[in-house]
Amino acid sequence: MNIGTVSVKSGLPAKTIRYYEDIGLIRPDRRDNGYRDYSMEDVHRLRFLQRSRSLGFSVEECRQLLSLYGDGERESAEVKAIATTKLGEIERKIAELQGLRDMLQHLVATCHGDHRPECPIIDGLSGRAHAH
Amino acid sequence: MNIGTVSVKSGLPAKTIRYYEDIGLIRPDRRDNGYRDYSMEDVHRLRFLQRSRSLGFSVEECRQLLSLYGDGERESAEVKAIATTKLGEIERKIAELQGLRDMLQHLVATCHGDHRPECPIIDGLSGRAHAH
DNA sequence: AGTCCGCCTTCCAGCAGGTGGAAGGTCAAG
DNA sequence: CTTGACCTTCCACCTGCTGGAAGGCGGACT
Known part of the structure; x- marks a missing residue:
């Protein structure tokens, strides 16, 4: 999935999505032509980021929440x-x-x-x- | 008056006071040794800035307010x-x-x-x- | 085949509003 | 004469993006 599509699906500008990659919040695949290739999992993570950012969590807090999000073993506490x-x-x-x-x-x-x-x-x- | 004294009197860090000078909000004199020399008028302006910033005015809005503050002819409208x-x-x-x-x-x-x-x-x- | 447009890439710069630190000058006290 | 507190400038960094330039890629139309 190209970044433009993901941008629409996640509600985040493409620039922001690339920025989130820069700071290590997501890691999309690359295709042969150099284009980023996003999975549905990436889209979920980006939507999660969009929501938590708009709820006032800082990027660092989002990083924590995201690691808990991806961790089936996390404790809700x-x-x-x-x-x-x-x-x-x-x-x-x-x-x-x-x-x-x-x-x-x-x-x-x-x-x-x-x-x-x-x-x-x-x-x-x-x-x-x-x-x- | 040295910047340290003014910092205490205005409630603003010295760094911030120098920054406000950089962006043209105040213009203190200089002494022979290069030290900034502030007048009571400067202190009033800085206190004014401190208050209006903490009331949520942007620096540009403060600049406007400050020019109105210094203008005896301004209209309250x-x-x-x-x-x-x-x-x-x-x-x-x-x-x-x-x-x-x-x-x-x-x-x-x-x-x-x-x-x-x-x-x-x-x-x-x-x-x-x-x-x- | 050429051309167009829109999408994609990287990189660099800048926004607000400061804050931190290095490297060095100055001044008064002890 | 040294110590320590103060002052100076300058340059980098912070958050969280956003804008723009310069160039590659992909598919449609002619």
């Missing part, structure tokens, strides 16, 4: 530990962004937004005023 | 427009992360996390099952 850690990170990230949002919302709400130079947003960013 | 756009982006980001969280929460909740090889997380990532 290992996988759960990785996922749980990532869940905590995502929750922290959400809380952080909510803090930013509240701060910005406050600044935007108190700004007249007209042609006068007074601006609580600038003041807030400069630390001249406290957006409590 | 300009600033409000930038902040409002950024607010929308932050809200989209939060929603996206909440989606990830829900998905991962579901996967983690349905995984026994023991030493058996069955693992709904791996299944979910591989697309073999739907964590709806």
